[in-house]
Amino acid sequence: MVKILFVCLGNICRSPTAEGVFRHHANKAGIEDGFTKDIYIDSAGTAGFHMAAPPDKRAQLTALKYGVDIGDLRARKLSLQDFSDFTYILAMDSDNLQMMKRHCPEEHQHKLHLFMSFAENSPGITEVPDPYYGDIEDFDKAYDFIDRASQGFLKHICREYNL
Numbered sequence: 001m002v003k004i005l006f007v008c009l010g011n012i013c014r015s016p017t018a019e020g021v022f023r024h025h026a027n028k029a030g031i032e033d034g035f036t037k038d039i040y041i042d043s044a045g046t047a048g049f050h051m052a053a054p055p056d057k058r059a060q061l062t063a064l065k066y067g068v069d070i071g072d073l074r075a076r077k078l079s080l081q082d083f084s085d086f087t088y089i090l091a092m093d094s095d096n097l098q099m100m101k102r103h104c105p106e107e108h109q110h111k112l113h114l115f116m117s118f119a120e121n122s123p124g125i126t127e128v129p130d131p132y133y134g135d136i137e138d139f140d141k142a143y144d145f146i147d148r149a150s151q152g153f154l155k156h157i158c159r160e161y162n163l
């Protein structure tokens with residue numbers, strides 16, 4: 001089984017959107033996710049400010065415009081256990097990647113990547129910018145970046161795992 005964890009700061013804007021969008025694309029491609037399936041998908045935040053909170057309303061509304069419902073997701077904080085439990089740990093930006101690199105045991109460092117490194121046709125875009133202090137257009141932009149990276153990452157794991 002391949003286990004994928006999306007990580008941002010608060011786990012209420014970018015990473016739950018990535019969880020929902022990636023699940024949407026995987027399911028559309030006939031790949032079901034869950035504990036007993038080929039893939040397992042989750043998200044977490046490096047900070048615990050919003051533990052157990054649903055995604056930010058603006059993130060929910062933006063995802064819903066594209067038919068992706070993330071309303072049932074709840075925020076949680078990244079744990080040390082996540083570094084051993086997951087196969088891929090995908091950071092939304094370099095601050096969160098650096099934060100994870102500082103805490104991740106050596107044998108799991110290879111699991112840490114910038115999510116945007118999997119996006120196709122997106123030269124120069126390395127991060128999903130934090131939309132939290134922005135407006136709805138920043139959420140649209142974050143959604144667009146996340147969508148590109150989700151599609152590229154799905155191709156990547158389909159190739160790697162023959163899904």
Ligand code: 4NP
Binds near residue numbers: 011
């Ligand atoms: P996220 O956005 O990391 O994409 O979930 C943020 C959410 C909350 C805060 C910052 C970023 N905050 O400072 O509370």
